[in-house]
């Protein structure tokens with residue numbers, strides 16, 4: 001018994017150490033990146049004045065392959081919302097009119113078609129280009145590309161994949177399509193790069209994630225309204241009227257990002273910038289890691305591997321930063337708030353996520369799913385998020401106490 005409890009203690013100690021080491025190594029990587037070159041000037045992303053909204057929409061033709069055209073009204077024919085009354089609705093939502101200007105995200109049809117191709121197309125090369133060496137840029141035989149994520153720790157691919165499906169459940173379409181693949185599988189998909197895979201020392205039984213490669217991405221810094229010195233995003237924030245069109249459209253997507261990172265407890269974006277403020281006063285002005293922008297002000301949420309699995313393991317260390325980040329947002333996309341409310345009322349986030357994951361991902365069993373404790377944490381965070389939205393409604397909404 002005593003041996004069992006000392007073994008248990010040793011195990012708990014080891015888990016704590018490995019969690020701390022992982023967090024520390026990510027922070028070291030961040031510091032190293034900052035050391036490698038001079039930091040970009042704050043707010044280096046060029047801003048478009050509202051008047052040039054037509055220019056904002058004038059993106060290279062390649063973009064249309066990525067973001068399916070919405071069709072319908074041509075946005076530039078309608079006036080872009082400028083006043084608080086036009087930008088927001090019911091005190092806590094971005095207006096439908098503002099949202100109608102959002103560039104389309106990675107739609108479901110696009111995702112389905114991409115996954116089908118990614119699972120069957122032979123990989124003809126693997127090279128650097130997707131971050132650290134365990135992430136490789138794969139080129140398929142048709143010339144299209146994907147970032148391959150090989151998890152040194154299986155939690156990484158699991159976190160990446162389950163975060164992707166949670167975003168789908170929430171109707172957040174800023175994540176590029178993802179498919180799982182078995183590197184040593186029976187098919188011929190990896191045959192042409194077998195030597196390279198061996199050179200990378202990837203296990204033949206590894207399940208990797210493939211994420212659609214997106215061209216022409218640029219860096220994104222945290223908007224001033226979301227930095228700690230600001231009073232945050234809410235329907236009485238007069239600074240919203242001073243935003244450029246592109247800036248406002250980014251803020252709409254940032255509100256989804258903050259909700260998403262809160263639910264998944266992903267510390268590797270805004271929360272880690274907040275944490276770094278302790279020794280780096282300019283941390284919030286630097287580019288946000290794992291967040292990039294495609295042409296047309298569409299934010300792309302990349303590298304979600306810290307979400308749900310690892311993020312929950314190190315929750316105690318990060319929760320105050322997650323809460324501080326969430327507290328800065330009292331404006332939401334109505335559709336996202338509605339999904340959160342549904343998941344809260346039904347209390348079935350685990351079942352819905354599992355159903356979607358099983359339906360869309362043939363390798364779901366090989367990678368595994370959330371443990372019961374992780375599923376409970378997710379449901380609890382959905383409840384906390386729903387409570388936060390209700391608090392915002394009580395503070396800023398017209399119908400205090402009304403439903404979503």
Ligand SMILES: Nc1ncnc2c1ncn2[C@@H]1O[C@H](COP(=O)(O)OP(=O)(O)OP(=O)(O)O)[C@@H](O)[C@H]1O
Pocket residue numbers: 029129130131132133135146147176211212213214215217289290302303
């Ligand atoms: N799907 C993608 N499409 C285009 N570029 C990508 C994609 N995924 C990753 N990249 C590029 O690779 C970089 C690193 O990606 P990622 O964050 O997944 O890896 P990482 O090893 O964690 O790197 P970092 O430490 O810089 O975050 C991104 O900043 C981006 O430039």
Ligand SMILES: [Mg+2]
Pocket residue numbers: 131289290303
């Ligand atoms: Mg990263």
